[in-house]
Amino acid sequence: MKWAVLQFPGSCDERDALQACTLASGEARLIWHEERDLGDVEAVVIPGGFSYGDYLRAGAIARFSPAMEAVAEFAAAGGPVLGICNGFQVLCEAGLLPGALLLNESMRFVCRQVDLVPIAPLDALSTPGGAQSNERREGRRLSIPAKHGEGRYYAPEDMLDALEVNGQVAYRYASDHNFNGSARGIAGVRNEAGNVVGLMPHPEHAVDPLTGSTDGLRVFEAVAAARARA
Amino acid sequence: MTVGTAKHRELGLTDSEFELIVEKMGREPNVVELAMFSLLWSEHCAYKHSRKLLRQLPTEGERVVMGPGENAGAVDVGNGYAVAFKVESHNHPSAVEPFQGAATGVGGILRDVFAIGARPIAILDSLRFGELDSIRSRHLLDGAVRGIGHYGNSIGVPNVGGEIYFEEPYEHNCLVNAMCLGLAKTKDMVRAAAAGIGNTVVLMGASTGRDGIGGASVLASAELGDGDEAKRPTVQIGDPFEESKVLECCLELLEKGLLVSLQDLGAAGLTSSAGEMAAAGGVGIDIDVARVPLREADMEPFEIMVSESQERMLAVVEPARVPEVLAVCEKWQTGSAEIGVVTDSGQVRILRGGEVVGQMPVEALVDGCPLYDLEPAEPAGWIYGNRATLAAGTSAENELLALLAAPSVASKRWAFEQYDSVVGSRTVRRPESADAAVLQLPESGNAIAVSIDGNGRRVACDPYAGTIEAVLECAQNLACVGAEPLGLTNCLNFGNPEKPATAWQLDQSVSALAEACRALGVPVVGGNVSLYNEGPEGPIYPTPVVGMVGELPDPAQVAGSAFVAAGDAIALIGPFAPTLAGSELAKQRGELDKGLPQPDIIAVAAACTIVRDAVRAGGLASAHDVSDGGLACALAESSIGAGIGCRVDLQPLRDRGCLPEQALFGEGSGGFLVSGERGVLEALGGVFLGEVGGTAIEIAAGDRSIVVGLGTAESAWCSLPAQAEHGGT
Numbered sequence: 038m039k040w041a042v043l044q045f046p047g048s049c050d051e052r053d054a055l056q057a058c059t060l061a062s063g064e065a066r067l068i069w070h071e072e073r074d075l076g077d078v079e080a081v082v083i084p085g086g087f088s089y090g091d092y093l094r095a096g097a098i099a100r101f102s103p104a105m106e107a108v109a110e111f112a113a114a115g116g117p118v119l120g121i122c123n124g125f126q127v128l129c130e131a132g133l134l135p136g137a138l139l140l141n142e143s144m145r146f147v148c149r150q151v152d153l154v155p156i157a158p159l160d161a162l163s164t165p166g167g168a169q170s171n172e173r174r175e176g177r178r179l180s181i182p183a184k185h186g187e188g189r190y191y192a193p194e195d196m197l198d199a200l201e202v203n204g205q206v207a208y209r210y211a212s213d214h215n216f217n218g219s220a221r222g223i224a225g226v227r228n229e230a231g232n233v234v235g236l237m238p239h240p241e242h243a244v245d246p247l248t249g250s251t252d253g254l255r256v257f258e259a260v261a262a263a264r265a266r267a
Numbered sequence: 268m269t270v271g272t273a274k275h276r277e278l279g280l281t282d283s284e285f286e287l288i289v290e291k292m293g294r295e296p297n298v299v300e301l302a303m304f305s306l307l308w309s310e311h312c313a314y315k316h317s318r319k320l321l322r323q324l325p326t327e328g329e330r331v332v333m334g335p336g337e338n339a340g341a342v343d344v345g346n347g348y349a350v351a352f353k354v355e356s357h358n359h360p361s362a363v364e365p366f367q368g369a370a371t372g373v374g375g376i377l378r379d380v381f382a383i384g385a386r387p388i389a390i391l392d393s394l395r396f397g398e399l400d401s402i403r404s405r406h407l408l409d410g411a412v413r414g415i416g417h418y419g420n421s422i423g424v425p426n427v428g429g430e431i432y433f434e435e436p437y438e439h440n441c442l443v444n445a446m447c448l449g450l451a452k453t454k455d456m457v458r459a460a461a462a463g464i465g466n467t468v469v470l471m472g473a474s475t476g477r478d479g480i481g482g483a484s485v486l487a488s489a490e491l492g493d494g495d496e497a498k499r500p501t502v503q504i505g506d507p508f509e510e511s512k513v514l515e516c517c518l519e520l521l522e523k524g525l526l527v528s529l530q531d532l533g534a535a536g537l538t539s540s541a542g543e544m545a546a547a548g549g550v551g552i553d554i555d556v557a558r559v560p561l562r563e564a565d566m567e568p569f570e571i572m573v574s575e576s577q578e579r580m581l582a583v584v585e586p587a588r589v590p591e592v593l594a595v596c597e598k599w600q601t602g603s604a605e606i607g608v609v610t611d612s613g614q615v616r617i618l619r620g621g622e623v624v625g626q627m628p629v630e631a632l633v634d635g636c637p638l639y640d641l642e643p644a645e646p647a648g649w650i651y652g653n654r655a656t657l658a659a660g661t662s663a664e665n666e667l668l669a670l671l672a673a674p675s676v677a678s679k680r681w682a683f684e685q686y687d688s689v690v691g692s693r694t695v696r697r698p699e700s701a702d703a704a705v706l707q708l709p710e711s712g713n714a715i716a717v718s719i720d721g722n723g724r725r726v727a728c729d730p731y732a733g734t735i736e737a738v739l740e741c742a743q744n745l746a747c748v749g750a751e752p753l754g755l756t757n758c759l760n761f762g763n764p765e766k767p768a769t770a771w772q773l774d775q776s777v778s779a780l781a782e783a784c785r786a787l788g789v790p791v792v793g794g795n796v797s798l799y800n801e802g803p804e805g806p807i808y809p810t811p812v813v814g815m816v817g818e819l820p821d822p823a824q825v826a827g828s829a830f831v832a833a834g835d836a837i838a839l840i841g842p843f844a845p846t847l848a849g850s851e852l853a854k855q856r857g858e859l860d861k862g863l864p865q866p867d868i869i870a871v872a873a874a875c876t877i878v879r880d881a882v883r884a885g886g887l888a889s890a891h892d893v894s895d896g897g898l899a900c901a902l903a904e905s906s907i908g909a910g911i912g913c914r915v916d917l918q919p920l921r922d923r924g925c926l927p928e929q930a931l932f933g934e935g936s937g938g939f940l941v942s943g944e945r946g947v948l949e950a951l952g953g954v955f956l957g958e959v960g961g962t963a964i965e966i967a968a969g970d971r972s973i974v975v976g977l978g979t980a981e982s983a984w985c986s987l988p989a990q991a992e993h994g995g996t
Contacts, residue, residue: 046508046511046512046515046599046600047421047508047511047512048423049420049421049422049423049511049687049690050423050690052691052692053690053691053692056692085690086423087420087421087507087508087511089508090421090506090507090508090509091421091508092508145413145685146416146417146420146685146686146687147684147685148683148684148685148686148687148688148689149684182689184420184687184688184689184690186420239689241692242689242690242692244692245692247695247707247822247823248689248692248693248694248695248707249689249697
């Protein structure tokens, strides 16, 4: 698996993401924000941080970068894309994922280990005869750090309903772990095709037992699996 | 152009200092020169009241790679790598505008570390405010915490630890000390000395504006008082995004070997960085202010020279490498301008285009400031106030709860959750999970631990003993995670040194710091002095903040501070002889007074070795040093952290002569609260106290015995958010 990790001025977690991709499977390299060509990469990670300082609105400037144009084409062709934290914000700003990320309910930046419930896409476990209920698609809880000031997931009610029906909710905060006040406890979503996923917590910081958890590897593995299915 | 003699006073120079400048110059300085002298001859830059004292500090050790005098100190961590670190204050700016003051404090210490070629890997902070029933203190706390978080989070450097104390004497003059650690390949490290006659001086990073003008002299070297609002323009505004780009740019330039030397622009801006680079290299320097990129076109030469605009770095570059340097700056979208040249003139010359607007001998400017002897006099008694908040006859249970809820003792989760503690994938022990932060270093195959401490109240009681305790507390914190000290940095926060009582505190404290470092064999690799920390009611508590960095061979063998399993034995290790003098309980009872017992450094060091070795051998389930609030609070913290109670009997301490309340709440150096197998603990010389288990904290201490439910204790210990945001529990 060949991973690419985007790097904007102001990215913070790109080196950690690089290491996590390598640990999850295969090789990884950084893609500078001005690069227009992703080359032969098989999956893209848009890492956390404060791209271009995030002064206008988180992710609002990064979506216009040459590298993001390439990512949009890559995603449209079915390539797997994972956006983490600021990367999730960038994907929402770019219209590659639905919804938006607002200021945390507490109006403060919060760094905390949280429990996430992964929810498999509709097709992943579906058997002939119909879609699966959310409960049946829920995976084992993941313990992963979250750290952000603007991570409260928001979408209009009808869009939230559609996301649930379409199986686009990818990660939910476990009960009592939704510290930022996200709508319906949503921590991460996927696009309709299922190849673009964004989440606020940081799986790249949960790949080493010494630093707290290895559960984050499963998020990267899920992206690799999306590639495999495609 | 000459200036009237009144001007120098406005700029903080004394008449005799001004006369000395005239003598060294052979004429009266012009406006540009006077502004530059006033900054470099300020207390902040010249250390004129502290430099003589600081000569006592031991600065050498076999692991020292870089010592005092550089932007940051550094110690060898093996495999060709060094860890750089330094602590610095940003007290006065934070007292005027806490968010920007604290944010730029973080920005400044980050630049100090990457200026020597080290990638910043961790931030810690040490904060002091007045009591939280004051709106001003809550405002300062909130702003400072947000500012530290804003800057550190945005730049992607984890904040891994720190401490906050709340005491009345900091009401007007809060303290914001920030520490940064960086990792460097030793061979790639760079010094700040300018070298190579004819080399180009390149200014990188942000453009230069009017922010922070006069900060070093007007703000940093005068007492705060009425009219602070008028000083707001002298507080700098931070832009972490700009810093992030400059950081990456500088590290790339150094990795490519394109720089001769590098220096950050901190207090006194271009004046100090250009002057100090020239002085360190024994050369001269020409700076053309017409080439400095400006935010406001009409800035005067003196304004450009003294501006404290943030996120700027000054580099010396061989002329042939300048195009490559500018290209790297372009890649990182950060400003760059060739503003000067290294000369053999021995002069700092300031030009505007072709016109010379200032010319001063480097030696006079940078090292010519007179150093003053202190005139210390020991005050007769306790010179600070006392305010009883605990009624006489309070039960031991309620005393424990009051201590756990004291904002200085209570959990600081409210604050540290606002900081990213995990970015960088090094953080093996996050805040409050162990006594020291632990960072793994895959590059050198080991780990480092770091702790920052300095209880001003205890130093106020006895500057000598209190300062030794601060060093020992750091050493104990490192021992608890299995680390051996490599080096120490310090920030000496004191009041007005021209006052005899403050001079005495400073003199005692520095002597004690020197003694403790010598006895422990820990070199001082750098530091900072912040004086004139006073408000209308008088000086702050004397507050030497000590930051200590240690090494541990295996990041997998690190103890936490929380108990682990029911049934584990609990023991006390070390020469702990608690008294109520200077304790949190004495504060709450309004019984603070002068004097502390003198700690036995050698005995504490021996206990540190025992604990450190036991942690490394995996023999301890938990290790926690006994600190604020005494043994009862340490037991409560270890229990709350684990969610398991404990049952102990403090008879062994009473056998040492302690009264029940001394055993429960007395403070002092040398106590380690450990848990594990009873046989192992006793073999280490530990005194068995009891067992982990149950759902309550049960402490037998004669007529002061305590039984407090874990939930009740936890509620008290976790009451900081309510106090910080509303002033009540």
